[in-house]
Amino acid sequence: MLKSPKIAKQHLIIFTRYPEPGLTKTRLIPVLGAGGAANVQRQMTEYTLSKVQELQKAIAISVEVRFSGGDLELMQNWLGTDLIYQYQGEGDLGQRMTRSLLDAFDAGARQVVIIGTDCPGVNAQILAQAFTKLQQWDIALGPAIDGGYYLIGLQRPFLELFVDIDWGTSQVLQQTVAICHQLNLSVAYLPSLADVDRPEDLSIWEQIFVG
Template structure:
């Protein structure tokens, strides 16, 4: 068992990447350039962190950042000392998510949710709802409009949900639902939200910022 800091029964894992130019948001480089794409990665992660902090004012959760690129020191310098940082490690996205879930449950969590930072519509209310749904369902999923998902929550590790899936394709959400049905898992879907992955998605981010400014 890993020597991780104590975590709450309700545990949130944020998957992100250190914003190094040329290595992040690569599909947006044609529109934004390497530095612009990295800056967007930085801003979107900070946006997610803000909403997670709002959630922590309402419910008792522990938060962990699983990062790719960079190192723990760079992540701390960027996002602060009050978060737990762990490298995502090797393997495809599925194996990295499955590993992070397994380790959280090993550390006595009873509800674990993973989110990315690509979906500016994720807010404290949606996250609170997701944790509430895990009282009643084995799995909660947040479908992304592009066919993936922006959130997955479980009450126990279920590695089958993360294998034989072509990550980054439009079939990810449906394939995950199909696996859940074969395993007889009870599940519930949250509201569909849009990812920001491609140049044509940039207005989604700009609209999200405008809404934040209005509050």
């Protein structure tokens, strides 16, 4: 693994997958084909990263890419060598996010925000807002219209938030908020945005990428 740059107090983690045809954005394959679906994954990751780089010009954050598929060399050739790269590793999404959070806080981060690359509405302003809210609230959540969330930010590793969640369902946000209430954690909400996961979501992406 490449020697990692120093992690800042405010740390952003991007979860993504190497855009290998047939293994990514599989729900889009029926309408786009394996290559087309992989191309959307590539474009959306690059678009998300461009918004993150806008944020880096405004505030001092470190950026980490947690990836699955491919390998370190492929990821660096694709997105550049000036990012922190780590494999997502095994387990469900909750276990993989838990691993990334523990690593970040152990390395000295004080606020950690995790995003995916499926939500083209994420921009530098929303990301900055998440870090700002974490100065006062325990948790920042970006609700997705499908019932999940596109962003979660924490000021400590509240690992209970990632256990017994029905990942990939419309219950994810509701279940997460319920755990927050059980733990008496304060929650700050960001704007609700739409994910691009299914063929009927493609118009959302096309409005931004084409229009």
